[in-house]
Amino acid sequence: xxxxxxxxxxxxxxxxxxxxxxxxxxxxxxxxxxxxxxxxxxxxxxxxxxxxxxxxxxxxxxxxxxxxxxxxxxxxxxxxxxxxxxxxxxxxxxxxxxxxxxxxxxxxxxxxxxxxxxxxxxxxxxxxxxxxxxxxxxxxxxxxxxxxxxxxxxxxxxxxxxxxxxxxxxxxxxxxxxxxxxxxxxxxxxxxxxxxxxxxxxxxxxxxxxxxxxxxxxxxxxxxxxxxxxxxxxxxxxxxxxxxxxxxxxxxxxxxxxxxxxxxxxxxxxxxxxxxxxxxxxxxxxxxxxxxxxxxxxxxxxxxxxxxxxxxxxxxxxxxxxxxxxxxxxxxxxxxxxxxxxxxxxxxxxxxxxxxxxxxxxxxxx
Amino acid sequence: xxxxxxxxxxxxxxxxxxxxxxxxxxxxxxxxxxxxxxxxxxxxxxxxxxxxxxxxxxxxxxxxxxxxxxxxxxxxxxxxxxxxxxxxxxxxxxxxxxxxxxxxxxxxxxxxxxxxxxxxxxxxxxxxxxxxxxxxxxxxxxxxxxxxxxxxxxxxxxxxxxxxxxxxxxxxxxxxxxxxxxxxxxxxxxxxxxxxxxxxxxxxxxxxxxxxxxxxxxxxxxxxxxxxxxxxxxxxxxxxxxxxxxxxxxxxxxxxxxxxxxxxxxxxxxxxxxxxxxxxxxxxxxxxxxxxxxxxxxxxxxxxxxxxxxxxxxxxxxxxxxxxxxxxxxxxxxxxxxxxxxxxxxxxxxxxxxxxxxxxxxxxxx
Numbered sequence: 182x183x184x185x186x187x188x189x190x191x192x193x194x195x196x197x198x199x200x201x202x203x204x205x206x207x208x209x210x211x212x213x214x215x216x217x218x219x220x221x222x223x224x225x226x227x228x229x230x231x232x233x234x235x236x237x238x239x240x241x242x243x244x245x246x247x248x249x250x251x252x253x254x255x256x257x258x259x260x261x262x263x264x265x266x267x268x269x270x271x272x273x274x275x276x277x278x279x280x281x282x283x284x285x286x287x288x289x290x291x292x293x294x295x296x297x298x299x300x301x302x303x304x305x306x307x308x309x310x311x312x313x314x315x316x317x318x319x320x321x322x323x324x325x326x327x328x329x330x331x332x333x334x335x336x337x338x339x340x341x342x343x344x345x346x347x348x349x350x351x352x353x354x355x356x357x358x359x360x361x362x363x364x365x366x367x368x369x370x371x372x373x374x375x376x377x378x379x380x381x382x383x384x385x386x387x388x389x390x391x392x393x394x395x396x397x398x399x400x401x402x403x404x405x406x407x408x409x410x411x412x413x414x415x416x417x418x419x420x421x422x423x424x425x426x427x428x429x430x431x432x433x434x435x436x437x438x439x440x441x442x443x444x445x446x447x448x449x450x451x452x453x454x455x456x457x458x459x460x461x462x463x464x465x466x467x468x469x470x471x472x473x474x475x476x477x478x479x480x481x482x483x484x485x486x487x488x489x490x491x492x493x494x495x496x497x498x499x500x501x502x503x504x505x506x507x508x509x510x511x512x513x514x515x516x517x518x519x520x521x522x523x524x525x526x527x528x529x530x531x532x533x534x535x536x537x538x539x540x541x542x543x544x545x546x547x
Numbered sequence: 548x549x550x551x552x553x554x555x556x557x558x559x560x561x562x563x564x565x566x567x568x569x570x571x572x573x574x575x576x577x578x579x580x581x582x583x584x585x586x587x588x589x590x591x592x593x594x595x596x597x598x599x600x601x602x603x604x605x606x607x608x609x610x611x612x613x614x615x616x617x618x619x620x621x622x623x624x625x626x627x628x629x630x631x632x633x634x635x636x637x638x639x640x641x642x643x644x645x646x647x648x649x650x651x652x653x654x655x656x657x658x659x660x661x662x663x664x665x666x667x668x669x670x671x672x673x674x675x676x677x678x679x680x681x682x683x684x685x686x687x688x689x690x691x692x693x694x695x696x697x698x699x700x701x702x703x704x705x706x707x708x709x710x711x712x713x714x715x716x717x718x719x720x721x722x723x724x725x726x727x728x729x730x731x732x733x734x735x736x737x738x739x740x741x742x743x744x745x746x747x748x749x750x751x752x753x754x755x756x757x758x759x760x761x762x763x764x765x766x767x768x769x770x771x772x773x774x775x776x777x778x779x780x781x782x783x784x785x786x787x788x789x790x791x792x793x794x795x796x797x798x799x800x801x802x803x804x805x806x807x808x809x810x811x812x813x814x815x816x817x818x819x820x821x822x823x824x825x826x827x828x829x830x831x832x833x834x835x836x837x838x839x840x841x842x843x844x845x846x847x848x849x850x851x852x853x854x855x856x857x858x859x860x861x862x863x864x865x866x867x868x869x870x871x872x873x874x875x876x877x878x879x880x881x882x883x884x885x886x887x888x889x890x891x892x893x894x895x896x897x898x899x900x901x902x903x904x905x906x907x908x909x910x911x912x913x
Contacts, residue, residue, distance in 0.1 A: 217880065218840075218878075218879050218880070221880070221912050222912050222913050223909070223912060223913050224912075224913030225913075238880070239840065239879040239880065240839075240882070241880070241882070241905075242877075242881075242882065242905050242908045242909075243879065243880035244880075246880070246908070246912075260795075260838075260839045260840065261839045262794065263792070263807055264858075264859070265550065280795070280797075281795055281797045284795050287795075308843075311843070311844060312842065312844035313842065313843055313844065314843050317843050317844070318800065319799050319800050319801040320799060320843055321797050321799065321803045321805055321837050322841075343841075426629070428627035428628065428629050429626075429627040429647055429649055429653075431646075431647045431649065433685050433686060433687065434684065434685050435685040437685065437687045439626055439627040441627070445874075449876070452678075452819060453811075453819065471687050473606075473625065473626045473627045474584075474605065474626065475584055475605045475688075476678065476679065477677070477678060477679055477680050477681045477683050477686055477688060478678035478679065478680075478683070492630075507876075507877060507879075508811075508876050508877070508878045509911075510873075510874050510875060510876035511608075511873060511874070512584075512873060512874045513584050513606050514584070514587070514606040514608035514609035514610075514612070515606050516606070516607070516608065520912070520913055534913045535910075535912070535913045539607075539611055542608040543589070543608075543612055543616075544901075545875075546588050546589055546590075546612075546872060546873070546886070546901070547588050547589050547591075547886055547900045
């Protein structure tokens with residue numbers, strides 16, 4: 182039995198998402214690139230490669246990982262490239278997408294032998310959280326002024342527009358895409374490709390995949406562009422659990438089960454966005470599930486169990502793939518979760534692909 | 548010139564804190580242990596060891612680091628120890644402090660050859676932020692019921708009370724300590740030692756160190772206990788900068804300088820607690836300084852400069868030692884800052900003690 186804590190990626194569930202992505206590509210003609218900023222656990226890439234067109238990135242290291250470990254089309258995006266990394270970046274990339282006209286001016290000559298794009302910020306988004314809203318006031322993410330976009334034109338063949346965030350609402354997506362057609366259509370017609378970024382939750386339960394496909398195809402045909410999507414969370418949603426063990430149970434007015442993990446160290450977005458982990462909710466025995474760091478608010482959330490919890494019991498935290506492994510850290514020196522994959526080989530073989538040790542912790546600090 | 552980004556620890560400034568700590572120890576009789584959860588960059592420990600009594604920890608890995616790299620008294624605390632790590636923990640520790648009576652019940656026999664303590668939660672604190680408030684409702688951090696504390700008595704020789712959080716106010720500290728004496732004094736008299744934890748900002752500018760020393764000595768004498776303090780931030784405050792470079796300047800209604808770092812990846816508490824980095828504030832040229840990740844809210848803060856910024860200019864983010872290096876992570880695959888120390892050897896030699904590479908990034912994921 183693998184010692185907790187560990188992230189457990191279920192290849193069969195990952196493949197369910199992959200099949201939806203493959204179907205969307207087929208129906209819509211859009212290409213799909215894995216957004217490595219969300220999920221970059223390359224031990225799982227073999228199961229994903231056949232169903233996606235490649236990767237997109239947000240830094241030089243992600244870009245290189247995508248090129249070396251995933252292959253296919255490799256899009257390079259970064260909010261800002263440095264002089265010292267641009268040559269290496271271009272050597273890995275099929276397309277490089279600049280965030281600003283000034284970055285394009287600085288580096289376009291170097292990249293003239295590959296496709297070049299620019300980030301277009303439509304000045305609206307589906308994000309309800311200012312932290313994650315690319316359309317927030319004074320946003321540094323992309324260009325929106327038509328004159329500036331036109332100034333880029335001779336040098337670029339496409340744009341990336343990232344404005345969705347966990348958007349489960351097809352009608353909203355449809356309306357906002359219509360707004361993009363109306364506000365930027367004349368400009369987009371001059372291009373060869375448009376990436377609509379990530380954040381469309383099209384692999385979720387009940388999402389109207391066929392409607393999305395038809396809408397993307399219409400967009401593509403109307404403007405004469407190749408459409409790209411950059412699914413991050415949609416690629417890996419519901420595929421992974423964080424497996425933890427109960428270390429202690431305390432009762433200071435409420436039963437709290439302390440487990441061998443931490444939201445800050447292992448599922449950071451729960452803390453940043455003040456969200457609650459997906460925990461068991463069936464049974465007559467309620468507990469708050471909390472982490473083992475010194476942080477008073479290191480709380481996964483409220484859960485219910487069929488029987489009273491005991492020290493040593495294991496709990497599976499659901500939906501633990503997106504923005505977790507890529508953000509894990511050594512806060513409090515808490516043991517970093519190992520990474521394991523349940524292979525879809527019919528035997529349910531669980532392969533431990535990475536464990537972390539004291540030496541990893543110590544060497545992270547000097 | 549060391550490439551940015553990097554954390555730069557200034558040994559001379561670190562030593563200013565160390566001298567205040569040494570003076571407080573001398574005047575008060577209290578012992579001071581470095582809280583590794585805040586700062587564990589062991590390349591800087593040689594400068595700190597002569598001025599402190601040892602370390603305290605919040606996990607097995609921190610405990611081992613304290614024992615192996617710092618030495619002196621080594622306190623072991625964890626919100627919850629596991630069966631699998633307790634023997635190793637005890638092998639490193641001079642004192643082990645359990646968070647709950649149930650953990651004490653579970654492990655006290657194993658630890659009977661070293662000093663044992665329990666965490667006492669006084670049910671009040673100086674924290675104004677629920678996330679960091681150990682006295683929040685249903686807090687899992689420590690015991691407060693007198694009957695339960697008494698039940699621990701034959702087995703423990705001391706308690707740890709951690710209830711301050713960046714407390715710069717001596718009068719508040721004084722009042723709360725009086726409250727502890729009044730509410731828990733009869734119990735504390737039965738012990739040999741009391742740790743008052745961390746969070747007292749006594750190395751800060753203008754803090755009345757002598758008053759604190761006298762107050763600690765009075766507490767110690769009144770109750771007949773050895774006092775411990777566990778300075779984290781107080782040990783390293785103002786000692787370190789994060790050195791970054793400007794990669795791009797954009798103006799979407801406000802001039803934004805994008806730098807080769809990120810609050811989420813490199814100074815995480817700015818994001819979690821919605822704080823602003825300490826940036827230059829002199830001059831006629833205002834800029835927002837922002838990170839290079841995809842996060843819309845990756846903003847260090849507002850700054851002013853004496854001249855217009857140019858791509859390639861360097862900026863020092865002040866006060867970047869506490870809870871930064873211990874929480875850094877690979878979000879967006881952004882290059883992790885190297886760690887450098889300016890030695891207090893009279894020559895100002897800057898020694899690069901750790902650099903991070905693509906291989907470190909890739910191996911963090913599988």
